[in-house]
Amino acid sequence: MNAIYSLVFVFALVLIPLFGVGAAQQTYFFGVCVPWTAFLIFLVFFTAKIIKWASRPVPFSIPTTAGQQWSNLDFIVHDKYDNPATTGQTWIRMILEVFAFRSLFRNTSMRVAMKDGKPIVGYFSAKWLWLFALMFHYAFFTIAVRHLRLFLNPVPKVFEILETLDGLLQIGIPRLYLTDMVIVAAVMFLLLRRVAVPTVRYISQVADYFPLLLILAIAASGIYMRYYAKVDVVAIKQLILGMVTLHPVKPIPATIDISFFIHLFLVSTLIFYFPFSKLMHLGGVFLSPTRNMPNDSRFVRHVNPWNDPNIKPHSYAAYEDDFRTPMIAAGLPVDKEA
Amino acid sequence: MAKVPNQADLLQSMNYTPPAKGWMDVPPNLAPGNWAYPAKAEKVEYLGFPNPRQWSPADEDWKLPPDWWQRIHEGFKERLGKYRSLQVFMDICVRCGACADKCHFFIGSGDPKNMPVLRAELLRSIYRNDFTMAGKILGRLAGARPLTLDVIKEWFIYFYQCTECRRCSLFCPYGIDTAEVTMMARELLHLVGVGINWILEPASNCNRTGNHLGIQPHAFKDIVDFMVDDIEEITGVRVNAPLNEKGHEVLFITPSGDAFADPGIYTFMGYLLLFHHIGLDYTLSTYASEGGNFGLFTSADLMKKINGKMYHEAKRLGSKWILGGECGHMWRVINQYMDTMNGPADFLSVPTSPITGTVFKNAAQTKMLHICEFTADLMKHGKLNIDKSRNAGKVVTFHDSCNPARAMGLLDEPRYVIKNVVDTYVDMPAQTIREQTFCCAGGSGLNTDEIMEIRLRGGLPRGNALKYVQDRYGVDTLACICAIDRATLPPLADYWAPGVSVTGVHEMVGNALIMEGEGERTMNLRQEPLPGMEEEEV
Ligand code: HEM
Ligand code: SF4
Ligand code: SF4
Numbered sequence: 001m002n003a004i005y006s007l008v009f010v011f012a013l014v015l016i017p018l019f020g021v022g023a024a025q026q027t028y029f030f031g032v033c034v035p036w037t038a039f040l041i042f043l044v045f046f047t048a049k050i051i052k053w054a055s056r057p058v059p060f061s062i063p064t065t066a067g068q069q070w071s072n073l074d075f076i077v078h079d080k081y082d083n084p085a086t087t088g089q090t091w092i093r094m095i096l097e098v099f100a101f102r103s104l105f106r107n108t109s110m111r112v113a114m115k116d117g118k119p120i121v122g123y124f125s126a127k128w129l130w131l132f133a134l135m136f137h138y139a140f141f142t143i144a145v146r147h148l149r150l151f152l153n154p155v156p157k158v159f160e161i162l163e164t165l166d167g168l169l170q171i172g173i174p175r176l177y178l179t180d181m182v183i184v185a186a187v188m189f190l191l192l193r194r195v196a197v198p199t200v201r202y203i204s205q206v207a208d209y210f211p212l213l214l215i216l217a218i219a220a221s222g223i224y225m226r227y228y229a230k231v232d233v234v235a236i237k238q239l240i241l242g243m244v245t246l247h248p249v250k251p252i253p254a255t256i257d258i259s260f261f262i263h264l265f266l267v268s269t270l271i272f273y274f275p276f277s278k279l280m281h282l283g284g285v286f287l288s289p290t291r292n293m294p295n296d297s298r299f300v301r302h303v304n305p306w307n308d309p310n311i312k313p314h315s316y317a318a319y320e321d322d323f324r325t326p327m328i329a330a331g332l333p334v335d336k337e338a
Numbered sequence: 339m340a341k342v343p344n345q346a347d348l349l350q351s352m353n354y355t356p357p358a359k360g361w362m363d364v365p366p367n368l369a370p371g372n373w374a375y376p377a378k379a380e381k382v383e384y385l386g387f388p389n390p391r392q393w394s395p396a397d398e399d400w401k402l403p404p405d406w407w408q409r410i411h412e413g414f415k416e417r418l419g420k421y422r423s424l425q426v427f428m429d430i431c432v433r434c435g436a437c438a439d440k441c442h443f444f445i446g447s448g449d450p451k452n453m454p455v456l457r458a459e460l461l462r463s464i465y466r467n468d469f470t471m472a473g474k475i476l477g478r479l480a481g482a483r484p485l486t487l488d489v490i491k492e493w494f495i496y497f498y499q500c501t502e503c504r505r506c507s508l509f510c511p512y513g514i515d516t517a518e519v520t521m522m523a524r525e526l527l528h529l530v531g532v533g534i535n536w537i538l539e540p541a542s543n544c545n546r547t548g549n550h551l552g553i554q555p556h557a558f559k560d561i562v563d564f565m566v567d568d569i570e571e572i573t574g575v576r577v578n579a580p581l582n583e584k585g586h587e588v589l590f591i592t593p594s595g596d597a598f599a600d601p602g603i604y605t606f607m608g609y610l611l612l613f614h615h616i617g618l619d620y621t622l623s624t625y626a627s628e629g630g631n632f633g634l635f636t637s638a639d640l641m642k643k644i645n646g647k648m649y650h651e652a653k654r655l656g657s658k659w660i661l662g663g664e665c666g667h668m669w670r671v672i673n674q675y676m677d678t679m680n681g682p683a684d685f686l687s688v689p690t691s692p693i694t695g696t697v698f699k700n701a702a703q704t705k706m707l708h709i710c711e712f713t714a715d716l717m718k719h720g721k722l723n724i725d726k727s728r729n730a731g732k733v734v735t736f737h738d739s740c741n742p743a744r745a746m747g748l749l750d751e752p753r754y755v756i757k758n759v760v761d762t763y764v765d766m767p768a769q770t771i772r773e774q775t776f777c778c779a780g781g782s783g784l785n786t787d788e789i790m791e792i793r794l795r796g797g798l799p800r801g802n803a804l805k806y807v808q809d810r811y812g813v814d815t816l817a818c819i820c821a822i823d824r825a826t827l828p829p830l831a832d833y834w835a836p837g838v839s840v841t842g843v844h845e846m847v848g849n850a851l852i853m854e855g856e857g858e859r860t861m862n863l864r865q866e867p868l869p870g871m872e873e874e875e876v
Contacts, residue, residue, distance in 0.1 A: 005479065049429070056422035059638070061674050062745070064507045064515060066773045069747030071700040073714055076750045082773070083747040085700075097511070103436075104511045108769055110439040112352070119349050121445065121802040123769035129436060133511075200435040202356035202450050203459070205481040208433050276472055281512055284430030289423045290513035295673075295747060299702040302678045306420055311639055313646030314545045316654050319625050322546065323555050330556035332624065333582050335654075 003195060006209035010217050010266075017265040018258065027252040030261045031239055038268035045275035046283070053287045059304040061297035064290040066103075083295050090294045097291055101137075104130040129193070136186035139179040140215070142166060143222075146179070150233075150240045172227070180223055187216045211279060214270055221263040231257045342791045345833070352795075354448040361450060362463070362483055366495040368395055374498060374786050377538040382531060384542045385640065389531025395494060400487070406530040407485060411468055413529045417522050418469065424522050427514045428465045431455060437506040437516070442776050443499050446795030451496050454506035454516035460496055461523050464489065494532055497523040499792060501781035502635065503740035508773055520782075525637045533636070537783035541632040544644050548627045549594035555582075555624035561597050562622065565607050572865065574857030577614035580621040582655070587692060588620035589652045592663025592709075593629040595821035596842070602824045604863040605664060605842025612713065612844065615851050616693050616721060620661070626651035629668040630821065634675075635783040642679040645671055648706075649683045659689040660706040664842055666739030666820035667781065669708060673746040677704045694719040708742075710751040710819060713847060717758045723852040728859065729760045730869040733813045734846070736765065737800065737827065738775035739820040749773070752819050752843050759850040764811045770803035780826030793826065794833050801834020808835050816840050 020026045067079025084090040096102040109126035112119050146162060149155045167175035191212050194204050225231045235253035242249040274280070286292065294300075320327065320334055327334050343351070357364055366372075373395045382390035388409075393401050403409065418425050437454040439445065444452040451457060459481070466473030466482035473482030483489070500520040507515035527533060540550035547554055553561065562579050570576045580586065592609065596602035613620055626647045633641030652660050662672060677683070686705035689698040696715050701707050716722050734756060742748040749772050757763050770776050778785075779796025794801075807813040816827055816838050824840055831838040849862045860871040 053422060053426055053429075056418075056425050057420065058422045059420060060678055062423065062515070062518065064504055064513055064744055065747035066508055066744070067747060068749045069700070071711060071751070072696055072698050073711065073718065073751065075718055076714070076754065079747070097513075101511055103509055103513065104434075106509055106774075107436050108440075108509075110445055112349075112354075112445070114349070117346060118805075119345075119798070119802060120806075121799055123767070129434065133434070197435065198355055199438050199450065199453060200433075202361065203433045203435060203438070203453065203455050205433065206479055207481060276470075278430060278432045281430040281432055284426050285512045287422065287426050288430075288513040289426075290507050290515045290518075297675075297677060298673050298704045298706075299700050301682055301703050304678050307679065308639070308642075311642050311646070313643055313650050316625050316647075316650060319546075319548065326554065326556040327624075330559045332555055332559055333584070 002204055002206045003209045005206050006213050009206075009210055010213045013214070013266060013269055014217065014221075014262055017261045020265075021258050021261040027256075027261065028248075028250070030265055031252050031256075032243055032248045035243065035264060035268045035271075038272040042271045042274055046280075049275055049280060050283050050287075053284065057305045058289050058293070059306060061293050061295075061302040062289050063293045063295045065295050069295060085294055085296055087294060090292060094286070094292055098285060101130055101134055103291075104133060128189075132186045132189040132193075135182050136190060139183035139186060142179045143177075143183060143219075146177075150237050151244055153237075153241060174226055174230075176227075180219065180226075183219050184216070184223070187212055187219065191216070207278060211270070211273070211277060214266060214273075218263065218266045218270065221259055221266060225257065225259045225263060229257045229259045231260050236260055342794055342833075348791070348795065352446065352448045356450045361456060361459075362478070364451075365488060366451075366492045368491060368495070370396055371789065371791055372495060374534040374536050374784065374789050377533045377535045381535065381538045381542045382533065385538060385545070387528055387531065387533070387538070391531065395491070400491070400532065402487070402490070402530045402532075406487075406490070409529045410485060410490070410526050413526050414464070414468065417525065418465075421518075421522070423515065423518045426512075427458065427519060428462055430512050431458065431462070431514055432511075434511065436509050436511065437514070440506050440509050441500075441516075442503070442505070442779055442796045442799045443501075443792070446779070446798040447792075451492075452499060454500075457496050457500055458514065458516050458519045460489070460492060461519055490527070490530070490532065493523050493527060497527070498534060498784065499796075501740070501777045501779060501784055501796070503777040503781055504744040505740065505774070505776065508744060517782075521635075521638075524635065528637060534783065534786075536786035537632050537635050540630075540783075541636055541640060541644065544628050544630075544632065548623070548625045548647065549597075550628055550630060550632060551594050551598050553594060553597065553627070558597065558624045558627055565603060565610060568863075568865075569607055569610060572861050572863060573611070573853050573859060575614065575853045575855055577610045579610050582623055582625070583621040584655050586619050586621040586655070587658045588618060588661050589626070589648075589655055589657035589659075590620050590622055590661045590663065591626055591629045591648060593665040593668060593821035594627055595630070595825060596663065597627070599825060601828070601840055601845065601864070602821050602842065604845040604848070605821075605824070607863050608842065608844035608846070608848025609663060609709070611848040611851050611853065612722075615723070615853055616716065619692065621655060621657070623651050623655065629663055629665045631668060631671045632783055634667050634671055638679075641671060641675060645676055646680045648676070649680050649686075652683070652705075653685050658687050659701075660686070661689070661709060661712060662706055663709050664819035664821065664844060666741040666822060668741075669748065670741035670745040672704055672706050676706070691715055693721050708748060708751070710748065710755055710843065713844070714751045714754045717755065722758075722847075724759060724850045725852050726759055726761055726850055727870075728849045728862065728868050729846050732760055732815045732846075733762045733764065733811055734760045734815045734817050735763070735804070735807050735813045736771070736843075737778070737816055737818045737823060738771055738773075739818060739823055740775060740777050740781055742819060743773055743775045747773075748819075752817070755843055755847060756817055759846045764807055764813060766803040766807050770799060776800040776803065778820075778823050778826040778830060780830075781822060785822050785826045790829070794830065797826075797830040797834060800827075801830050804831060804838055805835040808838055814838055817843050817846065819843050
């Protein structure tokens with residue numbers, strides 16, 4: 001049901017620019033106003049959320065330790081990057097998390113089989129989620145970077161290299177990008193997994209299907225523009241450069257195909273939606289206390305800003321007052337004789 | 339103890355296919371057996387917690403205060419402001435499900451609300467409703483739902499079906515720690531007087547008598563004397579076990595469970611033998627006679643209050659540093675909370691082994707050393723006189739307790755100690771040990787018998803791994819470094835891997851130590867004949 005809702009939403013999002021540009025000819029609204037608004041909202045609310053997170057204190061040092069601790073016993077081998085003891089080691093842990101999805105790499109799947117009426121709980125390596133999630137993110141990232149060529153004039157050399165690499169297969173004209181295929185395949189996998197695995201389907205909400213479908217629609221419209229509609233990239237770049245330099249071109253060149261406005265509207269929606277959604281894991285992962293702290297609280301002081309000095313233990317004196325007579329009778333030392 | 343189904347029936351009832359209805363529409367099962375007994379009014383009152391009363395989760399009316407909604411809402415808001423962990427974990431879960439089948443309670447039941455992600459959603463759905471724009475506008479479409487009495491009941495069931503073991507957090511791509519969420523949810527429930535007796539009674543006992551079991555000082559002395567007598571009977575050596583004495587170098591603190599129940603007492607005797615063997619200048623304390631801290635399972639404030647005794651006592655006694663015994667959650671508190679809450683303990687010095695001279699810089703701030711670190715160092719330096727043959731015939735495996743594993747990383751020290759005192763050691767499968775270890779299913783104050791079925795279900799992954807090495811390698815001994823484990827693993831083993839006995843690491847050390855001036859050793863600390871001595875039994 002949640003998947004259907006999301007599908008309907010995404011369809012509606014396609015229809016809006018389709019009519020808005022197609023029938024009502026609101027090219028300026030869809031080509032300039034919407035993207036700018038979305039971008040501003042993104043900027044403000046993304047920043048606000050990061051500030052909100054960062055301003056929350058971290059009262060305790062709570063890293064999840066994923067390996068052997070560091071100690072003075074040199075015959076015991078410290079697992080530096082899964083249980084970091086220093087800031088440097090913690091950096092490496094974070095880099096592994098962010099660029100290689102270290103934790104997800106541990107993933108296993110569990111199955112209970114019966115043999116002679118007795119259970120066998122088995123754990124199997126399950127790297128599919130890791131693999132496709134990684135493919136998805138790298139493809140997404142590369143595509144985003146590739147888009148920068150539309151924003152920069154002249155286009156720096158690195159972007160051309162990136163494009164050449166991405167088009168390495170040398171199939172078709174225009175060149176087929178690897179990342180286009182990868183992102184579609186990976187998103188399809190993530191979607192299918194959500195629908196097909198009963199437990200994952202059970203936990204999935206509209207907010208889980210929606211971004212995936214939206215990204216799929218963005219990719220699809222992008223691919224359509226590039227390989228089928230063969231849109232007027234020169235005019236589009238003009239429009240975009242106008243936008244980023246705050247001198248919007250007017251009128252919007254009529255040669256721009258409607259598919260571009262659909263693509264742009266969907267991207268605007270994603271950008272607008274981003275700060276209010278789970279996509280904020282992008283920022284959150286950096287602030288997760290179980291990952292970004294060294295396991296050093298036994299040898300480096302960690303301060304809790306709201307630590308309440310008025311919380312005191314039930315004192316020894318009160319304890320002795322409570323039990324002095326039997327303590328003396330039992331021959332236990334006391335601070336105050338009765 | 340509540341009646342528990344036999345293995346076949348229990349396995350039959352496990353079903354990993356989620357129900358057709360969405361989880362928000364599935365009410366929790368409030369039948370007895372699904373919850374631990376609620377806290378007694380007098381314990382709640384003693385701790386100064388709100389709303390002490392007599393009530394039962396089976397009743398329709400839980401007798402919450404009239405402003406319960408307000409209290410939870412305000413309490414939630416306050417904690418979102420105080421804990422970055424909570425705020426971030428509420429915002430960033432992508433529901434990828436990587437954590438789903440990592441929880442022992444899910445594995446043993448198939449109940450979808452035991453998937454860590456859904457357990458956290460029980461709270462997150464309220465967060466969205468009360469604190470996010472999308473939730474306020476879109477409601478259920480955005481995964482939000484209002485806070486109702488039924489939600490409180492659901493929280494009570496599922497946040498007391500989480501042992502705060504953190505296994506889920508190991509696998510989460512963002513490190514979302516459902517244990518942290520559970521801790522927050524339990525704090526919220528306490529605001530309206532919803533808590534369990536198995537946690538609040540030990541906590542209040544600990545506050546007054548110094549230990550969970552409510553053992554008063556003179557009784558504690560009797561217990562220690564009794565152990566000293568037993569040791570003399572077994573070894574012919576009368577060990578010295580000072581209590582509450584000032585001016586000793588080391589204060590030794592261990593969980594009181596080991597002073598009380600089988601098989602923990604043998605571990606305690608192991609400590610006494612070890613300290614005597616090396617001539618350690620130490621004292622025990624009756625005031626700080628508890629290493630464990632059920633405050634960790636209650637609230638940050640209570641944890642701090644209870645933990646404060648350790649430094650308070652070390653200062654009063656003039657000790658130089660503190661040595662801590664085998665305990666799981668105690669070491670989470672010491673490693674991750676103690677110095678922050680009650681430090682800095684400048685009056686203590688960096689733990690230094692008086693025997694080997696090793697300076698334990700890794701405990702430079704807390705001034706508190708783990709007994710396994712201490713013993714491993716002694717062994718490495720050849721300071722212990724050991725006769726492994728006393729443990730001959732044992733095939734030993736080791737259960738990593740959740741907290742030393744995932745909130746500290748004490749993995750190889752205990753293994754090193756074990757391998758020095760036994761001939762045959764094997765590990766359980768890799769996915770069930772070390773940082774991936776499975777809980778005994780009785781942690782975080784859930785080691786009570788009225789929820790035995792829940793515990794045994796949650797014990798399936800550990801029990802099954804144990805059964806595996808039992809069948810394959812003939813493992814007959816399960817070693818652990820936790821007093822709760824020593825209470826919870828025996829029934830677990832009896833159910834899932836009958837024939838395996840549970841032991842503390844220092845029990846085996848105690849057995850292996852050749853004491854100066856000892857008589858012929860014919861019995862182990864359990865007063866069972868040693869290998870080769872069986873025929874001498876009459
Ligand atoms: C440590 C870094 C990150 C990890 C481990 C991570 C992991 C994941 C995972 C597991 C998913 C869920 C796939 C599913 O639906 O089952 C996901 C989705 C997504 N992530 Fe990331 N991510 C990371 C960083 C980023 C960054 C930097 C971006 C930047 C744009 C990003 C954007 C997205 C998007 C757009 C989705 C897809 C939408 C969705 O599934 O809801 N992520 N990520
Ligand atoms: S692994 Fe983390 S992000 Fe994935 S569902 Fe579990 S808590 Fe959420
Ligand atoms: S902390 Fe442990 S018991 Fe709690 S949800 Fe996570 S895996 Fe389950």
